[in-house]
Amino acid sequence: MKLSSFRYIVPQAFKSMFHNGLMTVAAILTITISLFLCTAFWLLIINVDANARQIEDDVRVLAYLSEDTTEDQYAAIEEEILAIPGVASCEFVGKDEGIKELEARFGGVDLEETLGGENPLPDRFSIMAETTDDVTTIADKVSNLAAVDVVRYGEGTVEKLFALTDTMRRVGVAVMILLALAAVVLIAMTIRLAVMARKKEIMVMKWVGATNAFIRLPFLLEGIFLGLFGGLLALVLVLLAYVNAGDYLASTISFVLVLDIGQVWLNTLVFTLAAGLLLGIFGSLFPLARFMDV
Amino acid sequence: MLIQTVSLGKKYKNGIVALYDIDLSIDYGEFVFLTGESGAGKSTLIRLLFREELPSSGQILISGRSTMRLSKKDIVRLRRNTGVVFQDFRLMERSTVFDNVAFALKAVERPWDEIKKRVPRVLERVGLAGREQENVMHLSGGEQQRVAIARAIINNPIILFADEPTGDLDPRTSMELMELFNEINEQGTTLVMATHDKNIVDTYNKRVLTLSAGRLISDSVGGWQL
Ligand SMILES: Nc1ncnc2c1ncn2[C@@H]1O[C@H](COP(=O)(O)OP(=O)(O)OP(=O)(O)O)[C@@H](O)[C@H]1O
Ligand SMILES: [Mg+2]
Numbered sequence: 174m175k176l177s178s179f180r181y182i183v184p185q186a187f188k189s190m191f192h193n194g195l196m197t198v199a200a201i202l203t204i205t206i207s208l209f210l211c212t213a214f215w216l217l218i219i220n221v222d223a224n225a226r227q228i229e230d231d232v233r234v235l236a237y238l239s240e241d242t243t244e245d246q247y248a249a250i251e252e253e254i255l256a257i258p259g260v261a262s263c264e265f266v267g268k269d270e271g272i273k274e275l276e277a278r279f280g281g282v283d284l285e286e287t288l289g290g291e292n293p294l295p296d297r298f299s300i301m302a303e304t305t306d307d308v309t310t311i312a313d314k315v316s317n318l319a320a321v322d323v324v325r326y327g328e329g330t331v332e333k334l335f336a337l338t339d340t341m342r343r344v345g346v347a348v349m350i351l352l353a354l355a356a357v358v359l360i361a362m363t364i365r366l367a368v369m370a371r372k373k374e375i376m377v378m379k380w381v382g383a384t385n386a387f388i389r390l391p392f393l394l395e396g397i398f399l400g401l402f403g404g405l406l407a408l409v410l411v412l413l414a415y416v417n418a419g420d421y422l423a424s425t426i427s428f429v430l431v432l433d434i435g436q437v438w439l440n441t442l443v444f445t446l447a448a449g450l451l452l453g454i455f456g457s458l459f460p461l462a463r464f465m466d467v
Numbered sequence: 468m469l470i471q472t473v474s475l476g477k478k479y480k481n482g483i484v485a486l487y488d489i490d491l492s493i494d495y496g497e498f499v500f501l502t503g504e505s506g507a508g509k510s511t512l513i514r515l516l517f518r519e520e521l522p523s524s525g526q527i528l529i530s531g532r533s534t535m536r537l538s539k540k541d542i543v544r545l546r547r548n549t550g551v552v553f554q555d556f557r558l559m560e561r562s563t564v565f566d567n568v569a570f571a572l573k574a575v576e577r578p579w580d581e582i583k584k585r586v587p588r589v590l591e592r593v594g595l596a597g598r599e600q601e602n603v604m605h606l607s608g609g610e611q612q613r614v615a616i617a618r619a620i621i622n623n624p625i626i627l628f629a630d631e632p633t634g635d636l637d638p639r640t641s642m643e644l645m646e647l648f649n650e651i652n653e654q655g656t657t658l659v660m661a662t663h664d665k666n667i668v669d670t671y672n673k674r675v676l677t678l679s680a681g682r683l684i685s686d687s688v689g690g691w692q693l
Contacts, residue, residue: 178576374559374570380517381622382547383574385539 174386185391186398189367196363197399203359204403204452205410207352208445212411214345215444216437218338224430225334234300234308236315239322242296250320251298257314259307260300268294295322353452360399360456364392368460389461396457397450404449408442415441469495469530469626469657470516476524477511477681485511486681488525493659495625498652500668501661502691503678509661512678513630516659517551518542529626547575550619550627550656554634556611558603564590564614565599571618585621593617593647609640613647620651627651629660633667641667665691 190197236254238247247265254263266274271294276282300315302308316324368375378388412434419431475489485508493499501509514520515527518534527534529545537545558567565586572582590596593613598606603614612632619627629648633641645667652658662668668675668691677685677692685692 175576177578180579181573181576373557377557377559377570377618378574380519380546380549380551381571381574381618382543382545382549383576384543387574387576 174384174390178387182387182390182394186394189371189391189395190398192370193363193367196366200356200359200363200399200456201403201406204356204400204449205406207356207452208404208407208448209410209414210352211345211349211448212407212441212445213414214341214348216411216415216432216441218341218345219437220430220432221334221341222338223432225338227430228334234302234312234315234324236298236300236318236321236324237295238297238320240295242320246320247296250318253318254298254300254315257311259303259311261303262301264299264301266297266299268292268296271297353448356400356403356452357456357459360396360453361459363399364396364457365460367392367395392461393454393457397453400449400451400453400456401446402449403452404445404447407449408445411441411445412438468492468528469497470659471528471531472516472525473528474525475512475515475522475527477508477515477520478523484681486515486678489683491676491683491686493657496652496655496657498649498658498671498673499660500671500673500675501659501678502663502668502675502693504663504693506680507678508681509663509678510630513551513628513659513661517549517628518545547622548625550622550624552612552615552619552627552629552632554631556608556615558611558614558618560604562603563599564595564601564603564606567603567614568617568621571621575622586617589617589621592620607640608636609644612636612644616644616647616651620656624656626657626659629658631661631663633662633664638666642670645671 238250242250251263251265254260269292272292275294300311302311312324315321375388415437416434419434422429422431470491470493472489472491475486476484477486478484489512501512503509511520515522518527521535532541534545559570562570568586568589569582572585577585587596587599590598593616595610595613595617598610603611606614616632627648632648633644636644641664648658648660649671672689674686674688675690675692676683679693
């Protein structure tokens with residue numbers, strides 16, 4: 174196989190793709206849809222993961238002070254909290270500050286006005302644990318304090334989120350395998366048709382002494398082109414969708430963390446193109462192995 | 468000896484035995500007719516000789532080497548030294564004369580500059596000088612067979628197999644083509660031609676192998692044997 178022979182091989186691959194028009198389009202679209210779904214799903218997973226991790230970093234025990242607690246008791250309560258083993262810091266958050274935080278999280282709505290000019294939030298202490306493991310014991314102890322009404326901490330949420338990403342990963346792998354299979358089958362069908370359409374030429378090539386590599390390479394290339402075109406299309410679509418979905422989320426629920434496109438585009442590009450390439454190679458190798466040998 | 472077969476037999480998958488114990492040898496430069504009634508096994512023998520099919524028993528030796536035990540590389544080399552033409556030409560329709568012939572050189576990965584020079588030369592040899600850009604479907608049957616011959620000989624094969632190359636052509640066109648085959652043979656290419664045209668066999672005083680029901684029943688020089 175000579176390198177210069179690519180001048181004969183590459184045009185054959187393209188000619189075959191055009192000749193096979195409808196099938197080519199179907200194969201490329203299948204690859205695009207498969208890779209788009211896989212990539213979109215993966216982006217969703219890493220974003221949920223990032224949110225879970227951010228919440229995890231932010232796990233704190235919130236000790237809401239009951240209505241009848243008077244302000245002069247606050248210092249004593251703070252001391253009691255700080256005395257609990259595993260407590261790293263304890264910060265007082267007054268009810269006014271509390272509602273402002275909430276308002277910011279919901280994207281600048283005037284909550285107090287919505288609620289009829291009344292702030293329903295109690296004052297609270299926001300307690301940071303030294304490690305996430307301490308959170309439960311700290312929460313237990315804090316809730317035993319007489320002046321403390323409710324204790325809330327984000328631990329459950331984090332566990333649920335991680336459980337969610339776990340499930341998503343497992344479902345994702347199964348879905349990806351199915352989608353990849355569909356793409357490989359479509360490519361294999363396309364290449365099979367291409368081989369059949371060029372049956373006569375393949376016979377002539379064999380008679381005159383073309384090597385196996387020379388006969389097969391155009392079809393392998395055709396598969397690779399299909400895969401790469403599909404991958405490229407999926408890449409463009411998924412990045413467009415990501416930017417739009419990200420903008421939309423950021424403008425509606427501001428406390429959701431959306432990874433910046435700068436953090437994901439390279440991985441997305443490598444994944445879509447590499448997956449497209451692999452699908453193309455596998456898809457064309459099957460029919461080639463089955464349908465022709467000298 | 469260029470071609471030698473030793474108790475060559477062929478049984479197809481459907482159980483039909485097409486050839487029984489064929490022993491023959493063909494020397495470099497010979498012109499051999501292969502005759503016999505329809506179904507006698509002519510095409511089968513030719514397909515075995517250019518290794519389109521493999522024997523079910525016996526051996527084929529080309530230049531002393533068994534074709535059964537060739538590496539892929541050697542198979543490729545054997546095919547580059549073997550040309551083949553058929554009754555139905557087997558050209559690429561929708562392509563020009565040039566493209567059909569150039570295809571054989573592209574397939575063996577010759578450089579483009581060389582292809583551009585060699586195709587017109589071989590077309591001249593087969594009597595189609597200057598017809599490069601014509602679509603093969605617009606040519607007469609005889610001319611189409613000339614294109615197929617050009618494609619088969621452009622790599623200068625040592626052996627040319629022809630399976631009823633004049634089967635679909637009128638007597639006059641057949642004779643013109645036979646002249647071309649004769650020239651090719653005189654220029655050194657060994658020629659093995661299956662035919663059931665008595666007229667052709669009688670006109671050329673060549674060696675005649677006669678098959679009947681899968682057996683070689685006669686091997687003589689000159690004239691129809693059945
Ligand atoms: N691919 C095949 N599979 C099964 N049987 C076949 C195949 N090719 C040929 N045969 C059978 O083998 C026998 C010999 O056929 P072959 O084509 O070699 O004869 P032939 O001498 O070329 O005949 P013709 O003059 O009609 O071309 C016939 O009985 C035919 O039916
Ligand atoms: Mg025949």
